[in-house]
Amino acid sequence: MNDISTLLKTALSETKNLKEGETFLVKDLFKGYLWNRISKGDRLLLGSLFLSYVGSNERELIVIKKGASGQQMYQKTQKADTALESPKPIA
DSSP states (O other), rough: OOOOHHHHHHHHGGGGOOOTEEEGGGGGGGGGGHHHHHHHHHHHHHHHHHHHHHTTTTTEEEEEEOTTTEEEEEEEEEOOOOOOOOOOOOO
């Protein structure tokens, strides 16, 4: 499960389970024991990739602030009309 693109796809897929207005950290998108099995280096890389993806592709998620522990926080927003433009595929 430590393939970074698989982890990114899993995280993005889990955001569909969030309700509008909910705030979250990337680690919240994984069960505790699964998150703990990911190496620290891969968790840092996953966080960077998730931030980059949200900033350039995602219309339902926004970057809001960093928490007290320095982790990036996100928020699920109202579903935008994406019929005009398709999202870029994950590498």
